[in-house]
Every structure is written in C-alpha cells, then in structure tokens.
Amino acid sequence: DERIARIEHLTGTTAAHVDLVLLSLLLGYLLARALNFRHAVVQFGSLVLVQLFSILSTTAGVIIICGTLITLLLLRPLRLQIQAGSDTRGRLSFVDAYRAQGMILACICILGVDFSIFPQELAKTETFGVSLMDIAVGSMMLSAGLVAQDSSQRRRSFQLFCIGCARTSLLGAAGYAVHESEHGRHWNFFHSMAAVMLLDAFTAPLLRATWLSSAMTAASATVGQQLLLYSGIAHYILEHPRNSLIAANKEGICTILGFWALYRTGRAVGQLARATQAHGAGSASAQASPSLSKMADAGSVQALAPLSKMAENGRSQGLTAFLTAPTGRLLLALGGAGVGLRLAYVALSMTEQASRRLVNAPYILHTASTNVLVLAGFLLIELLTPPRTLSLLAAINRRQLMTFFLANISTGIVNVLFTCAAAPPTTAILVLCAYLGGVAAVVMAVDRAR
Numbered sequence: 072d073e074r075i076a077r078i079e080h081l082t083g084t085t086a087a088h089v090d091l092v093l094l095s096l097l098l099g100y101l102l103a104r105a106l107n108f109r110h111a112v113v114q115f116g117s118l119v120l121v122q123l124f125s126i127l128s129t130t131a132g133v134i135i136i137c138g139t140l141i142t143l144l145l146l147r148p149l150r151l152q153i154q155a156g157s158d159t160r161g162r163l164s165f166v167d168a169y170r171a172q173g174m175i176l177a178c179i180c181i182l183g184v185d186f187s188i189f190p191q192e193l194a195k196t197e198t199f200g201v202s203l204m205d206i207a208v209g210s211m212m213l214s215a216g217l218v219a220q221d222s223s224q225r226r227r228s229f230q231l232f233c234i235g236c237a238r239t240s241l242l243g244a245a246g247y248a249v250h251e252s253e254h255g256r257h258w259n260f261f262h263s264m265a266a267v268m269l270l271d272a273f274t275a276p277l278l279r280a281t282w283l284s285s286a287m288t289a290a291s292a293t294v295g296q297q298l299l300l301y302s303g304i305a306h307y308i309l310e311h312p313r314n315s316l317i318a319a320n321k322e323g324i325c326t327i328l329g330f331w332a333l334y335r336t337g338r339a340v341g342q343l344a345r346a347t348q349a350h351g352a353g354s355a356s357a358q359a360s361p362s363l364s365k366m367a368d369a370g371s372v373q374a375l376a377p378l379s380k381m382a383e384n385g386r387s388q389g390l391t392a393f394l395t396a397p398t399g400r401l402l403l404a405l406g407g408a409g410v411g412l413r414l415a416y417v418a419l420s421m422t423e424q425a426s427r428r429l430v431n432a433p434y435i436l437h438t439a440s441t442n443v444l445v446l447a448g449f450l451l452i453e454l455l456t457p458p459r460t461l462s463l464l465a466a467i468n469r470r471q472l473m474t475f476f477l478a479n480i481s482t483g484i485v486n487v488l489f490t491c492a493a494a495p496p497t498t499a500i501l502v503l504c505a506y507l508g509g510v511a512a513v514v515m516a517v518d519r520a521r
Contacts, residue, residue, distance in 0.1 A: 079250070083200025084192035086437065088129065092193070092203055093441065095125035095132045096172055097448045098139040104456040105143055111515060114463040118172065119507050123179055126203065127188055127500075165449035166344065169442075170214045171464035172449075174471055175507075177211060178478040180204045182506055185482070185491035186499040195253060198309065198428050201437060205427035208260065209438030211475075212267060212330045216337025221280075224272035228265045230472070235261030238479055247483050252428060255320030256313060266327045267334050282346060285339035289439075292332035297432040299328065305429055322428055329430030336439045340405070340446060347401040398454065405447035412440030463511060466518035474514050481506055 099121035108114050125132035183189045184204065193203040239257050242249065254260060278284050304325050313319040416425070416436035425433040467474050485491065485506060494502065 080197045081191055081194055081200070081202070083196040083202035083205065084190075086201050086441075088192070089201060089203050089206055089441065091129065091132050091136075092122075092125050093445055095135050096122050096176065097445065097452065098136055100168055100172060100449065101452045101456070102139050102142065103461055104452060104459045107457075107459060108461070111463050111511075114461055115508065115511060118461070118463060119175055119179075119511065120504070122172075122176055123183075123503060123507065126179060126183065126193060127190070129190075165446060165453045166217055166341070167468045168453075168461075168464055169446050169449045170217065170471065171468040173207070173210050173214050174467050174474050176203075177207050177475065178507060178510055179503070180207055181478050182482045182485060182491075183503055185486060186494055186503070187492055188494075188496045188499040195250075196427060197252060199424035199426045201425050202427075205425070205434070206438055206441055208427060209330070209333045209430075209434070210442050211260070212264065212333040213337035213340075213439065213442050215264060215268070216271075216334040217341040219268075219271065219334070219338055219341070221272065221275045224268045224275070228268040228272065231261045231265035231268065234472075234476055235259050235265060238476075241480070242483055245483050245487055247486055251313065251319075252322060254323040257316075258320035258323030263323050263327065263330055266323075267331050270327060270331050271334060271338075280342065282339045282342035285335050285342055289332045289335035289339060292328055292335060293432050293435045296326075296329035296332060296430060296435070299325070300429055300431055305431075308429055326428075326430035329435055332435050333438060336443075340443065343404065344401060347397045398450075402447060402450050402454070405443055405450065409440050409444035409447055412436050412443060416440055463515065466515045467511070470514050470518055473517065474510065477510050477513060481510060 099117045102108075102121075103114055103117040108117055121135055125135050180189075180193075180203065184194045195204045195208070196202050235258075238259055238261060249256065254263060274288075278288060308321050308325050311318055311321065313321070317324060413436075416433055419436060420433045423431065423433055425431065425437050427434055485502065489502065491499070491502075
C-alpha cells in the first residue's frame with residue numbers, strides 16, 4: 072500500500088519544529104480573541120487554516136507567527152489585566168480552548184498524513200523520535216484526563232470500546248490499510264482510551280482526589296512503564312512476531328500504563344485548576360463565575376473566577392498583585408511544571424530517545440511538558456484578552472467524541488474516493504479544506520440543534 076509505504080520507518084523531527092507549529096496554534100487563538108472574531112467562517116480561518124498551513128509548511132508557520140505579532144502590535148495592544156466583576160458566563164476557559172484546538176490539530180493530522188504534501192517528519196515515527204502526530208496521540212489522553220469525572224468513566228469506556236470496534240470493522244470492510252506498528256492489527260486509539268479510562272475507574276477509589284495525588288500517580292505510572300520496558304516488554308513489542316491475538320495488538324496492550332500516566336497528568340492539572348478556582352472564589356465578589364467542577368460534567372471547564380482585589384473600577388493592577396493571586400499562581404505553576412518536565416525530558420533523552428510506540432519515559436515527559444506549556448500559553452492568552460466566546464471552539468469542545476469519530480469516518484471515505492498519496496498539492500489543500508470545513512459545519516449544526 073502506497074500510503075503505508077510513505078509513513079513507514081520515519082524518525083520524526085526536532086522538538087523545536089513541533090514547538091513552532093504549536094506556537095502558531097496559540098497565536099491563531101490569540102488573534103481570534105484579541106480581534107473578537109465573531110463569524111464562524113472567520114474563526115475557521117484563524118483557528119483551523121492557520122494550524123493547517125503552519126503544519127504543511129515551516130515557512131508558512133514563521134510567516135503566520137510574524138504576521139500575527141505585527142497585526143496585534145498595530146491594532147490591539149495587550150495588557151495583563153483582570154477586570155473586577157466582569158461577566159464570565161459563557162466565557163471559554165483556557166482548558167476549553169486547549170481541548171478544542173487539540174481536537175482540530177488531531178483532525179488535520181488524521182487525513183493530512185495521507186497526502187504527499189504533509190511533511191513526513193511530522194507523521195508518527197516508526198519506533199523512536201519526536202513528531203507532531205506522536206505528541207497529538209498523547210495529548211488526546213492528557214486532554215481527556217483534564218475533565219475526567221469518576222462517575223462517568225466506566226460508561227465512557229464502554230462507549231469508546233464500541234466505537235473502536237466499529238472503526239476497525241468499517242476500515243477493514245473498506246480495505247483501508249492499517250499501519251500495525253501504531254497500535255496493533257485490530258487495536259486502535261479508541262481501544263487505548265477505553266482501557267485507560269477503565270483502569271482509572273478501578274483505581275480512582277484507592278486514590279485521593281487531589282492534584283498532588285494524581286501527579287504522584289502519574290510519576291509512579293511513568294516509572295512502572297519504564298521498568299516494564301526494561302524487563303523485556305520493549306523487546307516483545309519491537310521483535311515478537313504477531314502470531315496470536317495479543318501479539319497482533321502488542322503495541323496497544325503494552326502501552327496502557329504509559330498512557331495512563333499522561334491521563335493522570337491531565338487529571339492533576341484539572342484538579343489543580345479546580346482547586347485554584349475554589350480558592351479564588353472564596354475571596355472573589357458575588358459575581359464570581361460558576362464552579363469549575365460542575366461544568367466539567369458537561370466536558371467544559373469554565374474560566375477561573377476574576378478576583379475583585381486584583382482590580383478596582385476596571386483598572387489593571389500591578390504585576391506583583393497578579394502573581395500573588397490564585398490565577399497568577401496557577402500560571403506560574405503550569406509554566407514551572409512545564410519547564411521542569413521539559414528539562415527532565417532533555418536529560419533523559421541523552422540516554423534514550425522518545426518512543427510513542429513504546430510509550431517510554433522520554434515520550435511521556437516530552438508529551439506532558441509540551442501540553443502543560445501549551446496550557447500555560449492558553450491561560451496567559453485568556454488573561455491578556457477580554458472575555459470572548461468563540462462559537463467554533465465552543466461547539467467542538469462540547470462535541471469532542473463526535474468530532475473525532477466524524478473525522479475518522481471522513482478520512483476513510485476520502486481514502487476510498489481518492490488516491491491521496493498521488494494527489495497534487497493544490498488538490499490536497501482543497502480536499503483538506505473541504506474536509507475540515509465539512510466536519511466543523513456538521514459539529515456546529517448538531518451543537519446548535521441540541
């Protein structure tokens with residue numbers, strides 16, 4: 072299969088290249104919020120097409136970054152401020168924005184990788200290396216953990232397992248070739264997510280519902296996964312023939328613990344944000360935003376409550392007052408944790424490369440550090456800009472599972488209708504834009520109808 076031949080034996084790119092793409096993602100979001108893009112089509116350009124072109128071309132990514140910064144400097148100076156008593160109802164929080172933008176990134180990569188225009192260095196690595204799509208896989212796990220609720224995990228696990236089986240059956244019926252070293256012959260990402268949620272559902276009653284407990288669990292799971300790999304699981308994954316049902320799906324089965332570490336990292340960040348919101352609500356005015364934990368049941372995390380002591384008559388306070396407030400401390404905590412995790416990854420990568428296929432400690436650390444830093448970036452953007460509701464991101468955030476499943480099915484259909492690997496660049500871009508526009512339109516239509 073020509074598509075499989077294109078994505079086999081890839082070694083990835085540099086961490087800096089991945090960071091450049093994610094910086095473009097953040098600046099597209101900053102532009103949409105700062106200039107208050109209201110129309111869904113304009114939001115699609117800023118939030119989706121900016122990501123698409125920064126992925127397809129490094130040069131385009133640099134141009135987008137420079138152009139966004141120049142536009143903001145000329146049209147909308149930014150100041151770090153939080154206004155007292157501002158109405159945050161319907162305000163999209165940094166967690167909502169992160170999850171929705173991450174889903175858009177996944178949708179782009181799912182189909183984009185099948186076209187020759189997609190940079191091969193950003194596709195999933197065969198065994199070792201760093202790439203955008205490798206990061207995206209772990210990001211989905213961490214994103215799910217951010218809004219996880221113990222009461223619904225078993226139900227969602229069953230739903231995801233059924234979707235995974237349906238995907239395997241549909242792609243098999245359509246003759247869509249599967250790259251077995253990604254998750255396995257029959258296993259797919261939905262199965263991994265289902266297994267991780269089920270594991271978390273069984274272990275949650277044994278753990279304290281605090282961010283520190285989740286962080287320690289994530290660290291323990293990372294160490295446990297690495298010890299398993301050292302004990303022979305790595306050799307089994309890389310060398311053992313696929314001569315049984317378990318061996319045929321060895322990548323998916325043997326990486327559950329590692330992905331659970333990322334899931335628990337997400338839970339730690341979400342619990343820290345909720346704790347910060349609760350602390351801020353205790354000293355906030357009566358106009359504080361709704362509880363973060365209540366909104367998490369709907370897959371949404373509301374913006375952190377603005378603090379009245381941080382502003383007087385709508386004027387910004389000093390940097391010291393900001394940094395000593397709960398929201399400021401959360402920003403510092405995320406930034407510090409992200410930098411610390413990145414330094415740990417750099418140190419560990421000197422002895423072992425990251426591997427999404429093995430989900431080893433360097434991969435977990437790199438994925439966690441990247442996502443925590445991106446979350447800090449979204450929080451900073453929220454603090455730099457007035458409250459906005461971006462309808463496209465709000466719809467995608469509320470319909471995460473539907474969006475991902477629709478993107479997977481659409482990818483299969485496009486591959487049946489087109490020989491994607493042979494498509495010229497112009498055709499590839501037009502098909503990708505139509506596909507992304509179609510997914511976005513359907514998700515927004517369903518969201519409005521419900």
